[in-house]
Amino acid sequence: MRKNNVQDTARKRSVKRRKMSPLLKLLCFILSVASLGLVAFLGFQLFKLDMLPLTLLLPILFVVVLITLLIIVFSNFKCRKNVSKLIMTIVLAALTAAYGLGNYYVYGLSNLFNEVTNLTDKVVNKVNVYALAGSSMASASDLKGKTLGIVAGLDEQGTNRCIEDLNKEDVQIETVEYNTLSDLLYGLFNEQVDGIILNETYENDIHEQGDYTNFGVMTKRVYESVYYTDRSTSQSESLNAVDSITTTPFTILISGNDSYGSLAQTSRSDVNMLVTIDPSNHRVLMTSLPRDLYVPIACPEGAEDCPDDTLNKLTHTGQYGVEATDETIEKALDITVNYTVRVNFSSLVNLVDAVGGIDVYVEEGLEVDTFYANGTEGVQAGWNHLDGERALAFARERHAYIDGDAQRVKNQQIVLEALINKVISPSMIINFGSFIDALGGAFETNMPADQIRSFIRYQFAMMPKWNFESFTILGLVSTEYCTIQGDYASVMIPYEEYLETAKEKIDAVLSGKSSDTIDAPTSDTSLLTLRDYSEYQDQPSTYENSMPDTTYQEPIQDDTQDWQVDDSQQYDDYVPYQEEPVQDDGNMYDPNADMSQGYY
Known part of the structure; x- marks a missing residue:
């Protein structure tokens, strides 16, 4: 009688275990297969990446595969209790996640090499129309009939492109030509012109000039022309x-x-x-x-x-x-x-x-x-x-x-x-x-x-x-x-x-x-001897630590109402101007932001 009671109790426990364990067994099996597949794929990716020496890669993969196999065998065939099975299932889940993350980073690293060594064949150029911060002009349409200052010898291609883009939007302007960047800025801030056309890269040069350190605050961008040129x-x-x-x-x-x-x-x-x-x-x-x-x-x-x-x-x-x-x-x-x-x-x-x-x-x-x-x-x-x-x-x-x-x-x-x-x-x-x-x-x-x-x-x-x-x-x-x-x-x-x-x-x-x-x-x-540049006879040179005489030159007035553009000049990848508020891209000087966007 006692023997029968013991057998009945054992059967009940066995039935109870069988009722609880199938889900864990299935989950453990799925994770085992996933971890094996991911570790195999990780090894394949590492071999393909060819970044680690074989003397280091092979031992690492051997140890990783061996540990994975031991965990899988123990989880699926040695764990007899639900508690131990649950613990090993969690370990397998963590292992599977780690292999998945490893594959992700190795794949990203492989793409990274292609990205940084595959240079784009185009260079982005931005030419802007700047006006004084207090100006009522806010968009391209506000530039109709306005007078804009330019420096003909300063980024002639970009200047022409900006004016061409304005013409495409049915915006005609007058231009006033200045001799230097300093003269151009003088004309803007003394209101000789309504605005200026300038390549964005020259903003940094302006910030270095003592009189115009706050250029980004004192002006605003009314119009932006974007075009692309071929990279060498x-x-x-x-x-x-x-x-x-x-x-x-x-x-x-x-x-x-x-x-x-x-x-x-x-x-x-x-x-x-x-x-x-x-x-x-x-x-x-x-x-x-x-x-x-x-x-x-x-x-x-x-x-x-x-x-x-x-x-x-x-x-x-x-x-x-x-x-x-x-x-x-x-x-x-x-x-x-x-x-x-x-x-x-x-x-x-x-x-x-x-x-x-x-x-x-x-x-x-x-x-x-x-x-x-x-x-x-x-x-x-x-x-x-x-x-x-x-x-x-x-x-x-x-x-x-x-x-x-x-x-x-x-x-x-x-x-x-x-x-x-x-x-x-x-x-x-x-x-x-x-x-x-x-x-x-x-x-x-x-x-x-x-x-x-x-x-x-x-x-x-x-x-x-x-x-x-x-x-x-x-x-x-x-x-x-x-x-x-x-x-x-x-x-x-x-x-x-x-x-x-x-x-x-x-x-x-x-x-x-x-x-x-x-x-x-x-x-x-x-x-010491300074590098001799005397051969550059046609370029002014002072070799002095002082500013040479740069007397302000009156601008040359362009009497033509419309800028004449050579229609034969073609530009690839034209990006039309969108009349949206100009967003500060972080490259403009802002003294009110604890110099966080400062230039020097």
């Missing part, structure tokens, strides 16, 4: 590519646009740094060129209205694409740049935030209470942890330093080194996902995707300790005529000895030596 084919692939960047030393130009948002829009090259890498000896030489460096521009093939072989600030070359900056630097230093990388303000902010911030060391005497660029908290002597916005402000700061632009380029080198060290640190395991997301759209390069992957594979396989070296080109601050700006501007005329030393240091690293084997020029500027 020289940027799509490097003509100076090396066979393998893991064995052959090479030089990259990192060019930073002074803008936020899309990289497709033309903008000045505010940051220009040559990074020469010797992979065999694990050396990285960072050579900074100040944005105001006064050099002859080298125009790439197909660049419209580019004043080839005339003297300009290096930053202005960016208005004709990174290839113009590249070729200008090659000409100035007599070197070869193998690849280019193009970034902007948004790139740095997003990347620094994605890696959890960077740590920079500030020497005594270089403390900053508040950054001028965006009004954020400054830095103290010693180590400082910076988020994206503070890192950008630190890289842009110059007003707080006696050395001005010279210290700014040193800060840029510090930021780059700190970012590289953070990317190759173990903490990147935690931040890998956000970093991959931030990389999308953060930069453009003409370095092939397979070369980038091979260099990452080299880093994982060798884990080299990189030795960073740096050099900055210096010169004399002066006021000289810049043909692109069509006016006089503050520039830095380079010292000949610094240009020669920069070339020698780059050549040293390329030949397997340390750049420190090349002595830096004397610190006594009285013993």
Whole structure:
């Protein structure tokens, strides 16, 4: 009797277990199949990505697959109780989710390489009609019969395009021609004209002129003309590519646009740094060129209205694409740049935030209470942890330093080194996902995707300790005529000895030596020689640290009522103007926003 009771109890428990376990069994089975499929697909994607060395990839995959199989076997065949089955089902669910996330990021990384190395073939150009902030004009229709100032030699193509677009909207205007940008602004603010036509890229030049620092607040955009031009084919692939960047030393130009948002829009090259890498000896030489460096521009093939072989600030070359900056630097230093990388303000902010911030060391005497660029908290002597916005402000700061632009380029080198060290640190395991997301759209390069992957594979396989070296080109601050700006501007005329030393240091690293084997020029500027530009006889030059006489010139009145446009001139991808309120894109100066949109 007792035996029967025991058997009945066992049967009831067994029935109870059978009633509760089928759902868990089914769920466990589904998750097992899903996890196996996802881990197999992850392995396939990693092999296809070809970013990790096989000596590292194979052991990792072996361990992952082995652990997955053990969990699946234990979950499906060893768990006899519902509690243990439930626990292992949760473990399988977490494992499946992790493999799914891993596949997502690997897929995104694969697309990223194609995105950053597949440059668009069009460049966005924006030409605006500006009026005084208090003007009643608000749209294209308000411009009918108005008088607009222009500078004929300043972006003639863009000016013509803007007037053509106005004509298409049945808006006829009169034009008044000025000789320089300064004269144009004088005419606007003294109400000689109702408004002015100007390429948006020149806003930054205006903000640097003391009398018009508040240009963004004192004016408003009444009309915007957008058109596209072909990007130079020289940027799509490097003509100076090396066979393998893991064995052959090479030089990259990192060019930073002074803008936020899309990289497709033309903008000045505010940051220009040559990074020469010797992979065999694990050396990285960072050579900074100040944005105001006064050099002859080298125009790439197909660049419209580019004043080839005339003297300009290096930053202005960016208005004709990174290839113009590249070729200008090659000409100035007599070197070869193998690849280019193009970034902007948004790139740095997003990347620094994605890696959890960077740590920079500030020497005594270089403390900053508040950054001028965006009004954020400054830095103290010693180590400082910076988020994206503070890192950008630190890289842009110059007003707080006696050395001005010279210290700014040193800060840029510090930021780059700190970012590289953070990317190759173990903490990147935690931040890998956000970093991959931030990389999308953060930069453009003409370095092939397979070369980038091979260099990452080299880093994982060798884990080299990189030795960073740096050099900055210096010169004399002066006021000289810049043909692109069509006016006089503050520039830095380079010292000949610094240009020669920069070339020698780059050549040293390329030949397997340390750049420190090349002595830096004397610190006594009285013993240095300025780069001789006397051959440019037809371009005004003062070589003095003072503003030359720029007496205001009366504008040339255009008596024609309608601007005559050559109908044969064709523009691709015409974007008609939409009469909508002009949105502040963040590139306009606003002193009421704690300098958060400041220019300098």
